[in-house]
Amino acid sequence: MISLADAERAAATLLEPAHYDFFAGGADDERTLRSNVDAFDRHRLLPRVLRGVGKRDLGVEVLGQPLSMPVMVAPTAFHRLAHPDGEVGTARAAAASGTVMILSMAATQPVEQVAATGVRLWFQMYVQPDRAFTERLVRRVEAAGCAALVVSVDSPVFGRRLRDLRHDFGDLPAGLACENMRESGTGPPRAVAFDAALDWSVVGWLRGITTLPIVLKGILHPDDARLAVGHGADAVIVSNHGGRQLDGAVASIDALPAVVEAVGGRLPVLLDGGVRRGTDVVTALALGAAAVAVGRPVLWGLTVAGEHGVRQVLELLRDDLDRAMVLCGADRVAALTRDVVHVGRCSW
Numbered sequence: 406m407i408s409l410a411d412a413e414r415a416a417a418t419l420l421e422p423a424h425y426d427f428f429a430g431g432a433d434d435e436r437t438l439r440s441n442v443d444a445f446d447r448h449r450l451l452p453r454v455l456r457g458v459g460k461r462d463l464g465v466e467v468l469g470q471p472l473s474m475p476v477m478v479a480p481t482a483f484h485r486l487a488h489p490d491g492e493v494g495t496a497r498a499a500a501a502s503g504t505v506m507i508l509s510m511a512a513t514q515p516v517e518q519v520a521a522t523g524v525r526l527w528f529q530m531y532v533q534p535d536r537a538f539t540e541r542l543v544r545r546v547e548a549a550g551c552a553a554l555v556v557s558v559d560s561p562v563f564g565r566r567l568r569d570l571r572h573d574f575g576d577l578p579a580g581l582a583c584e585n586m587r588e589s590g591t592g593p594p595r596a597v598a599f600d601a602a603l604d605w606s607v608v609g610w611l612r613g614i615t616t617l618p619i620v621l622k623g624i625l626h627p628d629d630a631r632l633a634v635g636h637g638a639d640a641v642i643v644s645n646h647g648g649r650q651l652d653g654a655v656a657s658i659d660a661l662p663a664v665v666e667a668v669g670g671r672l673p674v675l676l677d678g679g680v681r682r683g684t685d686v687v688t689a690l691a692l693g694a695a696a697v698a699v700g701r702p703v704l705w706g707l708t709v710a711g712e713h714g715v716r717q718v719l720e721l722l723r724d725d726l727d728r729a730m731v732l733c734g735a736d737r738v739a740a741l742t743r744d745v746v747h748v749g750r751c752s753w
């Protein structure tokens with residue numbers, strides 16, 4: 406495995422087709438899924454030379470937490486479909502790589518077990534119509550030691566994923582369940598519900614029940630980024646849910662600059678969607694992201710070799726990022742300024 410593309414190819418041969426398609430697929434015609442990657446392809450870098458970059462520091466701080474590199478693990482469902490190591494394996498790898506794992510509400514292992522690995526954990530949730538249940542879940546993730554709440558705001562309904570419909574993939578196989586949807590850790594799991602009635606008041610409601618930082622995931626429009634600031638969010642993630650929700654939504658990297666401008670440094674802007682190369686990370690950072698998160702590549706690594714495979718994927722990205730930074734003449738993340746990114750033709 407010498408690139409993330411290798412990891413996907415290997416995973417495709419190992420997974421049952423229905424499970425591979427659940428991980429790989431997007432909504433409807435998968436235009437946004439493709440755009441996330443294609444849009445990075447449209448960006449080019451204008452490297453600087455002779456900058457004395459013999460020693461590099463890839464570290465960043467996000468929400469007061471030091472990361473060894475600006476690459477985090479995005480929340481993805483059902484890790485035990487990929488490998489028996491499950492979310493615990495992913496967590497161990499993220500911890501070993503010195504980064505944050507965002508644990509999905511649809512994880513197949515309980516948050517307490519994942520947190521016990523010692524990883525720095527943020528918890529992703531869909532606010533449930535049953536607010537009393539949601540509040541109990543918030544207490545549970547607080548008690549487990551999660552350091553932030555990541556609220557997905559791009560899912561008022563579930564996207565229509567044709568690959569899943571064709572495979573008739575709906576339920577988890579016997580023995581697997583959404584462990585954080587069990588009422589007391591032992592009861593039957595509730596189904597994850599999507600609530601189209603949610604509005605901006607949910608941020609104030611969450612603020613009223615928890616002191617954890619609140620991260621809004623799935624912001625694309627600059628006006629929504631301003632509203633996030635105004636409602637007291639602590640960070641936003643520019644994301645189209647990996648092309649799994651609104652097909653036709655703009656690519657994440659194309660939405661980033663306007664969001665960064667709207668936020669004006671008042672809170673950190675993170676990004677996910679289509680990050681596959683060190684140069685993609687460089688592009689996002691230079692356009693103002695504080696860090697990026699990767700979804701599918703982590704699942705491919707997990708499929709191929711469990712915890713070890715995720716570690717390999719994260720270290721491949723670190724190595725790739727380090728080389729991209731040196732070649733751009735940057736010895737630290739702050740040295741990646743906007744002028745390093747170029748779209749279209751040079752005008753001189």
Ligand SMILES: Cc1cc2nc3c(=O)[nH]c(=O)nc-3n(C[C@H](O)[C@H](O)[C@H](O)COP(=O)(O)O)c2cc1C
Pocket residue numbers: 427428429441479480481482509510511529557622644645646647648649677678679680698699700701702
């Ligand atoms: C299989 C799969 C499951 C996902 N599950 C969740 C989830 O439970 N909650 C969530 O907020 N996002 C979920 N996402 C979206 C990711 O957090 C992230 O936005 C996306 O995967 C980033 O794009 P990438 O896969 O191109 O890196 C999921 C994505 C995939 C591929």
Ligand SMILES: CC(C)CC(=O)C(=O)O
Pocket residue numbers: 482511597646649
């Ligand atoms: C099964 C869902 C809860 C997770 C998912 O597939 C997604 O958010 O894209």
